Amino acid sequence: MVIQDISDNSFRRFSKLIHESCGINLHDGKKELMRARLGKRMREIGCNSFNDYFHIIKDDQTGEELVKMLDAVSTNMTSFFREEEHFQFMKKNLFPLYEKKKSEGLRFWSAGCSSGEEPYSLAMWLRDNLSENVSKDIKIIATDISTKVLSLAARGVYPAKTVQKIPAYQLRKYFQCGVNSQKGFYRVKKEIKDLVEFRRQNLTAPFNFGFCFDVIFCRNVMIYFNQESREALIKRATHCLRDGGYLMVGHAESLNGTKHRLKYIQPSVYRKE
Ligand SMILES: C[S@@+](CC[C@H](N)C(=O)[O-])C[C@H]1O[C@@H](n2cnc3c(N)ncnc32)[C@H](O)[C@@H]1O
Incomplete structure (x- = not known):
């Protein structure tokens, strides 16, 4: 499935939602990162438009898709005995x-x-x-x-x-x-x-x-x-x-x-x- 480009408007709306939900700050330079990470989740649920995906999250009364979206967007790099x-x-x-x-x-x-x-x-x-x-x-x-x-x-x-x-x-x-x-x-x-x-x-x-x-x-x-x-x-x-x-x-x-x-x-x- 080909994911559509993320418009400036969708990028701003997602940035605001992510920041309000968990504090993660995705500023303008992070558009590609957002596109790649959210795109992966969108593919899983068969959605190819960022605008539609935003509404899926907003309309989901259970809040589960918001959790999945935050899962997708967070950076989880870690290791044993890091910074010893x-x-x-x-x-x-x-x-x-x-x-x-x-x-x-x-x-x-x-x-x-x-x-x-x-x-x-x-x-x-x-x-x-x-x-x-x-x-x-x-x-x-x-x-x-x-x-x-x-x-x-x-x-x-x-x-x-x-x-x-x-x-x-x-x-x-x-x-x-x-x-x-x-x-x-x-x-x-x-x-x-x-x-x-x-x-x-x-x-x-x-x-x-x-x-x-x-x-x-x-x-x-x-x-x-x-x-x-x-x-x-x-x-x-x-x-x-x-x-x-x-x-x-x-x-x-x-x-x-x-x-x-x-x-x-x-x-x-x-x-x-
Ligand atoms: C880069 S990892 C760091 C892991 C570990 N502390 C280390 O230094 O190796 C950052 C972790 O913070 C989590 N994280 C980001 N925002 C968060 C929030 N608002 N509340 C709880 N965890 C958050 C991410 O999901 C991710 O697993």
Whole structure:
């Protein structure tokens, strides 16, 4: 099926809808990207006009097509142990503090977790680096707006290419190697899965976790937001951090020029005082 060109008017309408729905900012330079990503979804449902597709989304009372459209438009690139400096930072600066927190729970949030590589890396890291003295009550909440990546994450099965960066001893310890039809695939073991709870959460909508986090990973998500959405997200994330808790953003991101109440610790690491 040949998808029609996207008119300037349709591009503007989709940009506005996407921004209002999830904060992702697709400015003029992103027209081709939008055309390619939405076009894929349109082909799946047999629609070749952007104008018609816009009305399909608007007329869908269930809201499901909006979710599918946001699935199609989001960038989900991720990897195991991406930006490892954050793990080193935690080992040096946080774990000594955690040794004292024997009786309290430790709460982590992977906000914009994509297909699960980030929260599973964190879970393996915590298993290997927190000593016996530290609380056993550890929970990683992992959220994303995309239902597509969340179902991959919950499944926890990755091809060999994806697990390449995981050190061999961790791969042996925390993954089951597929056999027969599953050859070439690796499944995250239950002891790691049990530490992670996946949920759908739009970062531009209100949060309601009922507790505060020790560390929030919000990495490589805000780069797609404009200044206003970024500030609103940081404000609400700060509210969800306990005093002394940390916000980690991607290394290509910075809160420079963004209003916030966090203390800068080092590039891409901030603390709530
Ligand atoms: C590039 S990935 C980053 C994944 C991981 N944090 C990392 O650094 O490897 C960005 C993720 O943010 C998610 N995302 C984008 N906008 C979002 C929103 N408004 N609410 C929740 N998740 C969002 C996307 O679906 C995508 O999976």
